[in-house]
Amino acid sequence: MKIKAGIIGATGYAGAELVRILLTHPQAEIAAVSSVSFEGKKLSEVYPSYASLCDMECKNQNEAVEKSDVVFAALPHGLSQELAAQCDKAGKAFIDLGADFRLESEDEYKEWYGGEFLDKDLHKRAVYGLPELFRETIQGEKIIANPGCYTTGAPLALAPAVKNGLVGTEGIIIDSKSGVTGAGRKPNQGNHYPELNEGFHAYKVANHRHTPEIEQTLSKLSGKNVKITFVPHLLPVNRGIISTCYARLNDGVTKEQIRKVYEDFYRNEFFVRLLPDGANADIHNIKYSNFCDISLHIDERTRTLVAISAIDNMVKGAAGQAIQNMNIIFGLDEKAGLLIVPPAF
Amino acid sequence: MKIKAGIIGATGYAGAELVRILLTHPQAEIAAVSSVSFEGKKLSEVYPSYASLCDMECKNQNEAVEKSDVVFAALPHGLSQELAAQCDKAGKAFIDLGADFRLESEDEYKEWYGGEFLDKDLHKRAVYGLPELFRETIQGEKIIANPGCYTTGAPLALAPAVKNGLVGTEGIIIDSKSGVTGAGRKPNQGNHYPELNEGFHAYKVANHRHTPEIEQTLSKLSGKNVKITFVPHLLPVNRGIISTCYARLNDGVTKEQIRKVYEDFYRNEFFVRLLPDGANADIHNIKYSNFCDISLHIDERTRTLVAISAIDNMVKGAAGQAIQNMNIIFGLDEKAGLLIVPPAF
């Protein structure tokens, strides 16, 4: 019998991407989709690409929770805490694609998101769902905080070096470039086609909410209190994030050592592809898939590690990773439903 | 046991797309890939998006044929005839994504392609693989001429009206717009990014080789000798073809009649989605999938039917349809391996 999945916020971009992937998952099925804005409408009316594949009607939230074994929440930040409590009570697994459970420190949550932890116990039980780094803490849990997009790609690029003390944890710089879907489905002037097309710019420089989340992960890996400089940019493409990460090499660390540590670290990780020397991670090669491609570069002149990761912000950076987490907590093959071949063009 | 598929010309765009789809086909597997330009290289060196999914080495053609039950040929026009003969002798099914077997008239082949039918008997046994229109003639055959991209979308848009005599067969105009992958992998000035990006133009106006192939199909459907005006354009997108087809409505034909005929014609065709009134076929909604979306529009002021189809030129217009043909001739479910959900963005 297949796992019944409910998607709350199914008509947003992350929700729509959950639908796309779950439709071909061999061991799960979509039990219900829910949407406040489109309740009563067929999903395929909102996304005509799904016509004849998913003509389900958008239900209200309660109905969707009831019908499901696992609930995916793809909601604006702040709306997941109550839903998590509801799912918890009803014995449903809960995977949150929003930010409510990502930060462990309530102070940081207040500072960056302006909200509070409504139920501190629930927050303690929530685990951070970045499987390649924290798989063992995810297994068997039922409340999963699915990482944000920038907060998946950048830490994966730096993790082996940071964890193994090959680089300094001061002065780390993360220069990220994201496709437009990261900003969601709602039109605004900044995403209006003629103003973004043939344009490129940074935004929320040193001020983006994913900053403390990346720091939390790197701090855990290093055992130190890491502070980073994080600058996101908006790419005129639909999907994909490149994170170009800069860290100072510790004395004596060699190029060969860096490569060996990365190879060992990711040897058994299907979704992380460490590229050969000379290659450059490219969003072109991971689009629509759950892969994270990483390329390594050493600037000997300045003793700097440049580690570059490429992910699809809507897959490994959202829906794909959420399903990877579902697979883990339900004891399925972690790759189930995620063997999506990134198109060559 | 899975069907063993060989791909000749695997490093061209159509070949690469066959790889993408076959990698997740439940009843077929890639037995061998072959490439003249990249013999000895791994496919994933040419297309890094396939790394860890298809690291097979490109073999020579003979080796690939030998290992296969079915051979897909994605070769420049003119190179398939000998290969077809070789496969035929060896008892392999042969699906040609090139043009060598598409035209039934050797005269037309000479006129438009400048070549000859090397083995006329082989040509007689070849069938034209547009399943929605000619399924019954495909079943049980072993030499399949897979239609070209324009020659799939435009006929599907017009077929119900033409076959049922609702429109005049004189003065049909097909104005098509294709994504750039249709021109293949080889770089040239016209496909150089800065010259194509933010550009748009027609090419081979009233002069494109797909013209006689479309006419052949429409003539078969109508029983008349149909001549069309065909103008293709180059769209600054990777994939997708819109064909806007114009035909004069016969006297007395109503909008409702048109819709009913189309609905009946395509009722059982999974891969053709007839859009509701008011919708417009959009390449956005069929990308990466084997769907052909069709929207119908009536210009009462000029008594003109405007039927618009959208296909992915590399899937329904090439690799996907080839696999659909494989499914048919091997007696599989026609949808096997082709349940690809077109992404919502």
Next chain:
Amino acid sequence: MKIKAGIIGATGYAGAELVRILLTHPQAEIAAVSSVSFEGKKLSEVYPSYASLCDMECKNQNEAVEKSDVVFAALPHGLSQELAAQCDKAGKAFIDLGADFRLESEDEYKEWYGGEFLDKDLHKRAVYGLPELFRETIQGEKIIANPGCYTTGAPLALAPAVKNGLVGTEGIIIDSKSGVTGAGRKPNQGNHYPELNEGFHAYKVANHRHTPEIEQTLSKLSGKNVKITFVPHLLPVNRGIISTCYARLNDGVTKEQIRKVYEDFYRNEFFVRLLPDGANADIHNIKYSNFCDISLHIDERTRTLVAISAIDNMVKGAAGQAIQNMNIIFGLDEKAGLLIVPPAF
């Protein structure tokens, strides 16, 4: 002394483009800009590309009219009639980039726009500002209806053939493809970057308001009551319109005859570039300029003329042509301020 130009609706796309061109006009200067949405704001706050070049503040409409010799109105349809009357009273020249004065028939205006002619006398005095076709009626006038974008490119492509009776006036088909700026500055779901990028579709098929305007022009040229089938599409580029126009060649008309008639017709028109045989009109080559490139193609098999025009919808299709009209009515060199070199990329 320079001509003082006022721009009403300066923060819309057509208004912003008027600003761009007028800023380098040798014999005109921007006296005032006006905007309802941004009154009191600097234009360069709305369009940062103009910073340090045009930091004028948006004033109210009356102030702008008062300061000007010529008033350009780039307003939503329906708002120009009263402004025209106001300018007329105040003795200002008035150039309307909206639709209010384009159609001569009030019945057609009602049918397609749902409004009325408020002052029928004013409408009688308004002239249609397509200089290459109606220059002599423009000279000396003060109320100019500047044509729409589709209604400039398509008639220019067909005019020589239609006027000289080389093609039939029945069954003319105009298949146009427009860049996104044609839909204006206001964001909506259809122009949201991720939904339009890598997409392409028709819209308002056989139902677009520019239809009667094109017919009006072709009818004047031919002396017959011309009806056309007009299908616009939305291109994923910022600027440019290709109109692919199909008309049946009259008996005996030759390719050479067509070319000669076009050459004679446009010999002295600086802004129309008739391309050599074999070339294809491309929006790439006219972007940001006031040129209309035309390529001619004959389908001998079906006796069809395919005339293709490329214009920049915001220049020759809006602001550039408006300034061309200003030059004409003020007796300046028609090219003044419009010697913009279309970039090679």
Next chain:
Amino acid sequence: MKIKAGIIGATGYAGAELVRILLTHPQAEIAAVSSVSFEGKKLSEVYPSYASLCDMECKNQNEAVEKSDVVFAALPHGLSQELAAQCDKAGKAFIDLGADFRLESEDEYKEWYGGEFLDKDLHKRAVYGLPELFRETIQGEKIIANPGCYTTGAPLALAPAVKNGLVGTEGIIIDSKSGVTGAGRKPNQGNHYPELNEGFHAYKVANHRHTPEIEQTLSKLSGKNVKITFVPHLLPVNRGIISTCYARLNDGVTKEQIRKVYEDFYRNEFFVRLLPDGANADIHNIKYSNFCDISLHIDERTRTLVAISAIDNMVKGAAGQAIQNMNIIFGLDEKAGLLIVPPAF
């Protein structure tokens, strides 16, 4: 009388851009264009956008030099030294858009370009043409090394802070993103439309030839031997470079101090636009123009200055700056011919 300009290498992208700008320069005119690949062809055959504006025929190099007062060389690296000598002998001003004269150190030239200084005296007399930083050394000179694209935008972003000692000169990181025209007119696999569109990647990481040139400029400004980490990326747009530059703030330096120093530094520089706090430099706003937009951002958490510049790589990063240099050495208004309004879209 107008200055006579000759363009050697006129059919490459930088050459074509020189043509575009010079065509509207009020005090200069194109005397001759030269091209090895297209000798004898009209420039408008290579770039149809220039038809009727520049139908000059491409001549050989000697003829072009002879007819000119100033020679612009837009040649592949290595070919300018002999041409410079030829011009010098003939008493012509010489502005080199290639790299031959940019580096003062022959050792560095050897290391990064593999060549030698053929005539050391000529190299001594060559000046580096970045007017905003080195104007006084340019005036009156006749051999100008026009900076590369990355080497204009990044130093302009950092110059005020580096020159005034507000930031550390160790650990400077420059993360740049360039449009595709930077790679020139010649098609290759990497610039093939379908492989670059919807893609994004770094290239020549910590290995790009512009590295020593940027270091040379920053070293001059600071009086120290500056080493940088420089990582360029390829943006799927035609034009524009964003350079996101990271430098550590020295102790006690405040946000206000940074802004004041930048304002003072660029107060009289027409082509540098210092954006207000909160704005982000965007290539959208400088396209086709000679502007360099700079936005300033302070990361107080990590005491890092993030200075971001946006230039058009083909204008301020090539042809526009070359003409700015011409204006300087001929004693014209520095803005002559460069009052190009960047389009709002």
